[in-house]
Amino acid sequence: MPKNVETTVKDEKLIKQRRAELIKAAVKLFTEKGFHRTTTREIAREAGFSIGTLYEYIRTKEDVLYLVCDDIYNKVSDRLRATIALKGDGVECLKAAVAGCVKVMDDMQDEVLVMYQEAKSLSKESLPYVLNKELEMVKLLEDVLDHCIRLGALHLTEKEKEFYAHHILVLCQMWAFRRWSLAKTFTVHEYTAYLIDAILYGISVRKAPSIDQKS
Amino acid sequence: MPKNVETTVKDEKLIKQRRAELIKAAVKLFTEKGFHRTTTREIAREAGFSIGTLYEYIRTKEDVLYLVCDDIYNKVSDRLRATIALKGDGVECLKAAVAGCVKVMDDMQDEVLVMYQEAKSLSKESLPYVLNKELEMVKLLEDVLDHCIRLGALHLTEKEKEFYAHHILVLCQMWAFRRWSLAKTFTVHEYTAYLIDAILYGISVRKAPSIDQKS
Amino acid sequence: MPKNVETTVKDEKLIKQRRAELIKAAVKLFTEKGFHRTTTREIAREAGFSIGTLYEYIRTKEDVLYLVCDDIYNKVSDRLRATIALKGDGVECLKAAVAGCVKVMDDMQDEVLVMYQEAKSLSKESLPYVLNKELEMVKLLEDVLDHCIRLGALHLTEKEKEFYAHHILVLCQMWAFRRWSLAKTFTVHEYTAYLIDAILYGISVRKAPSIDQKS
Amino acid sequence: MPKNVETTVKDEKLIKQRRAELIKAAVKLFTEKGFHRTTTREIAREAGFSIGTLYEYIRTKEDVLYLVCDDIYNKVSDRLRATIALKGDGVECLKAAVAGCVKVMDDMQDEVLVMYQEAKSLSKESLPYVLNKELEMVKLLEDVLDHCIRLGALHLTEKEKEFYAHHILVLCQMWAFRRWSLAKTFTVHEYTAYLIDAILYGISVRKAPSIDQKS
DNA sequence: CATGAATGAGGCTTCATTCAT
DNA sequence: TATGAATGAAGCCTCATTCAT
Numbered sequence: 001m002p003k004n005v006e007t008t009v010k011d012e013k014l015i016k017q018r019r020a021e022l023i024k025a026a027v028k029l030f031t032e033k034g035f036h037r038t039t040t041r042e043i044a045r046e047a048g049f050s051i052g053t054l055y056e057y058i059r060t061k062e063d064v065l066y067l068v069c070d071d072i073y074n075k076v077s078d079r080l081r082a083t084i085a086l087k088g089d090g091v092e093c094l095k096a097a098v099a100g101c102v103k104v105m106d107d108m109q110d111e112v113l114v115m116y117q118e119a120k121s122l123s124k125e126s127l128p129y130v131l132n133k134e135l136e137m138v139k140l141l142e143d144v145l146d147h148c149i150r151l152g153a154l155h156l157t158e159k160e161k162e163f164y165a166h167h168i169l170v171l172c173q174m175w176a177f178r179r180w181s182l183a184k185t186f187t188v189h190e191y192t193a194y195l196i197d198a199i200l201y202g203i204s205v206r207k208a209p210s211i212d213q214k215s
Numbered sequence: 216m217p218k219n220v221e222t223t224v225k226d227e228k229l230i231k232q233r234r235a236e237l238i239k240a241a242v243k244l245f246t247e248k249g250f251h252r253t254t255t256r257e258i259a260r261e262a263g264f265s266i267g268t269l270y271e272y273i274r275t276k277e278d279v280l281y282l283v284c285d286d287i288y289n290k291v292s293d294r295l296r297a298t299i300a301l302k303g304d305g306v307e308c309l310k311a312a313v314a315g316c317v318k319v320m321d322d323m324q325d326e327v328l329v330m331y332q333e334a335k336s337l338s339k340e341s342l343p344y345v346l347n348k349e350l351e352m353v354k355l356l357e358d359v360l361d362h363c364i365r366l367g368a369l370h371l372t373e374k375e376k377e378f379y380a381h382h383i384l385v386l387c388q389m390w391a392f393r394r395w396s397l398a399k400t401f402t403v404h405e406y407t408a409y410l411i412d413a414i415l416y417g418i419s420v421r422k423a424p425s426i427d428q429k430s
Numbered sequence: 431m432p433k434n435v436e437t438t439v440k441d442e443k444l445i446k447q448r449r450a451e452l453i454k455a456a457v458k459l460f461t462e463k464g465f466h467r468t469t470t471r472e473i474a475r476e477a478g479f480s481i482g483t484l485y486e487y488i489r490t491k492e493d494v495l496y497l498v499c500d501d502i503y504n505k506v507s508d509r510l511r512a513t514i515a516l517k518g519d520g521v522e523c524l525k526a527a528v529a530g531c532v533k534v535m536d537d538m539q540d541e542v543l544v545m546y547q548e549a550k551s552l553s554k555e556s557l558p559y560v561l562n563k564e565l566e567m568v569k570l571l572e573d574v575l576d577h578c579i580r581l582g583a584l585h586l587t588e589k590e591k592e593f594y595a596h597h598i599l600v601l602c603q604m605w606a607f608r609r610w611s612l613a614k615t616f617t618v619h620e621y622t623a624y625l626i627d628a629i630l631y632g633i634s635v636r637k638a639p640s641i642d643q644k645s
Numbered sequence: 646m647p648k649n650v651e652t653t654v655k656d657e658k659l660i661k662q663r664r665a666e667l668i669k670a671a672v673k674l675f676t677e678k679g680f681h682r683t684t685t686r687e688i689a690r691e692a693g694f695s696i697g698t699l700y701e702y703i704r705t706k707e708d709v710l711y712l713v714c715d716d717i718y719n720k721v722s723d724r725l726r727a728t729i730a731l732k733g734d735g736v737e738c739l740k741a742a743v744a745g746c747v748k749v750m751d752d753m754q755d756e757v758l759v760m761y762q763e764a765k766s767l768s769k770e771s772l773p774y775v776l777n778k779e780l781e782m783v784k785l786l787e788d789v790l791d792h793c794i795r796l797g798a799l800h801l802t803e804k805e806k807e808f809y810a811h812h813i814l815v816l817c818q819m820w821a822f823r824r825w826s827l828a829k830t831f832t833v834h835e836y837t838a839y840l841i842d843a844i845l846y847g848i849s850v851r852k853a854p855s856i857d858q859k860s
Numbered sequence: 861c862a863t864g865a866a867t868g869a870g871g872c873t874t875c876a877t878t879c880a881t
Numbered sequence: 882t883a884t885g886a887a888t889g890a891a892g893c894c895t896c897a898t899t900c901a902t
Contacts, residue, residue, distance in 0.1 A: 632847035
């Protein structure tokens with residue numbers, strides 16, 4: 001399923017190493033100027049090898065984008081999986097997940113932005129693979145919700161579960177996308193606290209005990 | 216503040232008309248292939264005039280992007296303003312706003328996507344202007360919240376208000392950004408209903424009366 | 431049938447003129463260094479316009495080769511048609527045709543060499559069209575033979591006619607291909623005289639009346 | 646006279662063996678895609694060794710072409726020499742030579758085509774050597790003609806002899822060059838028969854006894 | 861005002877050749 | 882000797898922009 005970017009080089013270990021260098025360079029440049037404004041030469045130079053060498057490890061410029069997106073998704077997913085960890089009783093588990101997810105978005109802001117802004121430039125063949133990765137992340141949050149449901153802490157239908165998985169993921173990503181504005185008012189921790197509250201109890205519950213909730 | 220895209224042509228009426236044609240053509244093409252993959256020639260052809268004429272109404276390709284983003288922001292803002300309208304008592308007003316906002320995102324999905332995906336290609340000079348437009352939209356939602364607060368339907372601090380304005384806007388945009396996945400499970404109306412619930416009451420309140428909320 | 435090389439330019443007259451310039455430049459360069467060793471930039475410079483302009487009149491480097499081959503074939507065919515003219519009684523007509531054909535090969539040696547040496551670099555799509563042109567030239571010679579046959583000067587079966595048409599054409603081309611060697615010993619006129627004799631009467635008839643011819 | 650292609654390797658036997666492999670691979674590839682479209686890497690891979698090893702046995706890509714042309718010329722010459730063999734009385738000897746020559750062209754069509762189409766890509770230094778090989782082949786046919794002359798079967802001046810040697814060689818090559826068209830109508834044997842007739846007696850003698858031949 | 865031919869900088873990619881292992 | 886990773890010059894082509902008509 002994962003597209004296999006062809007190489008001229010055979011040494012697997014070398015491929016891994018060079019690719020890591022290449023991806024690091026590309027992420028840096030894409031962050032600064034975007035995929036289209038970055039030239040292959042710049043990527044090669046930043047990665048520390050010649051243009052010829054770059055093309056020993058990829059076949060097209062688009063391959064670089066694919067490798068970058070693939071790598072970031074994997075890293076984000078891995079970190080998410082590690083942070084979420086289904087620990088804590090009841091709703092605590094969800095809170096931890098949200099906090100972890102925001103932290104990942106905070107730590108990897110540059111990468112996350114690159115991924116979401118440039119993935120659209122992938123070819124028709126690669127795009128589905130990447131979109132699927134996005135759904136895998138949604139799935140991770142569904143697992144958290146499932147856990148809470150099994151603990152009896154939440155009561156959700158299947159549809160609600162899907163809805164909330166997207167909902168929570170988007171709200172966490174929001175920190176990455178809107179930090180330029182939000183960071184003027186909130187620290188990550190404040191943001192996280194507000195977000196947990198908003199997700200769990202909604203806006204109306206803010207100190208309004210007498211209001212007729214969802215009558 | 217709004218950058219003035221220079222023209223060779225003087226006739227104001229003509230400028231308006233040609234720009235409208237130009238923007239329409241550009242939005243169509245940007246939707247299909249993105250800003251960078253679209254050539255100025257294509258824009259001219261799609262708009263129905265020659266490349267020479269195109270350059271009578273803009274100075275650089277980036278001007279087209281600026282005009283497009285500006286135009287879409289204005290349209291989205293206008294529609295939002297019209298839909299929101301601060302009508303309804305108490306929390307109804309907020310519900311109407313959310314519903315209206317989602318509808319706008321649904322109606323203008325293509326435009327919204329173009330705007331958010333390509334705005335990053337604007338120059339350092341134009342970007343702030345566009346980001347500011349984004350904040351104006353946030354402000355619109357803050358106004359709604361203010362209204363609810365004044366009606367006594369909500370109780371929010373200034374910070375909470377800012378947070379929720381972003382929060383709500385992002386969740387509405389989510390429909391535009393994730394329709395490729397969400398639409399498999401939800402209709403716009405379902406999505407809207409779930410969203411209103413989620414915003415107002417959060418996830419934990421879903422039929423779980425006995426749970427000790429935020430003790 | 432003739433492939434239509436696409437242009438960006440619309441003015442038909444201009445296309446004709448520029449193409450003529452382009453072809454002239456290309457023939458000169460291809461003659462000197464061959465198709466593969468000639469760069470598009472060199473063609474543009476030699477033709478007197480910029481690389482950008484060159485690409486307004488063609489889409490690929492191969493288009494240049496196609497235009498060149500097409501043009502040369504047309505010129506050679508036209509000259510052949512003009513020279514042959516089915517004039518003269520009996521076998522005189524054939525002699526005139528051979529003489530004319532050799533003259534064409536002599537006058538257009540460079541072009542003929544380019545055409546036969548580079549045509550193989552045409553794409554699978556264009557090649558058949560060019561090969562067909564070759565067959566048209568064979569056809570011209572078949573017409574001459576037909577004429578002689580109708581005059582009663584020659585007696586050939588259909589197969590013989592086809593054979594001799596190729597046979598004569600190849601022998602005329604021989605002057606173009608082997609002038610580097612033949613010209614050391616023969617002038618064109620000598621060559622023509624020898625060739626006519628060889629074609630008409632063969633080698634054995636050279637002053638050998640007593641030999642038992644093909645008994 | 647024969648250019649000495651330099652090697653890093655000393656072992657003569659190894660050189661011979663590797664070169665044979667290399668030439669075989671190159672002929673195959675040149676036949677398929679021509680010299681310029683074939684890469685050195687492809688040659689190495691097809692020959693069964695690495696690019697590094699290839700360059701132990703040649704110094705430039707052009708060396709490969711030189712080796713190929715040289716090898717083919719030698720093989721063709723050898724086969725020609727073997728087939729011709731100056732056997733047969735009188736004109737039979739010539740007939741046998743023509744038949745043999747056509748057979749060689751038929752058997753080695755691919756090689757012959759490669760040789761004549763790519764030799765022009767040789768450098769100014771190598772070209773004369775290869776052209777000289779061509780003249781050696783002409784010489785072989787001159788020898789045949791000489792033999793016939795000595796037998797009294799033909800009467801030719803020196804100039805006529807040179808002319809006919811080229812003439813016959815070209816007509817035999819014609820089978821290789823035009824088989825794409827001729828083979829639709831003729832088998833090799835038919836072609837050979839027609840050709841022998843044409844060379845010996847010319848076109849006019851075809852059943853036209855009363856015509857005043859070159860009076 | 862409108863047109864579209866002309867321009868050329870610059871991007872992506874290939875590939876012959878080298879050289880350290 | 883054999884290998885194959887590294888190199889970078891050089892090729893093809895695109896496209897934003899200009900300007901004469």
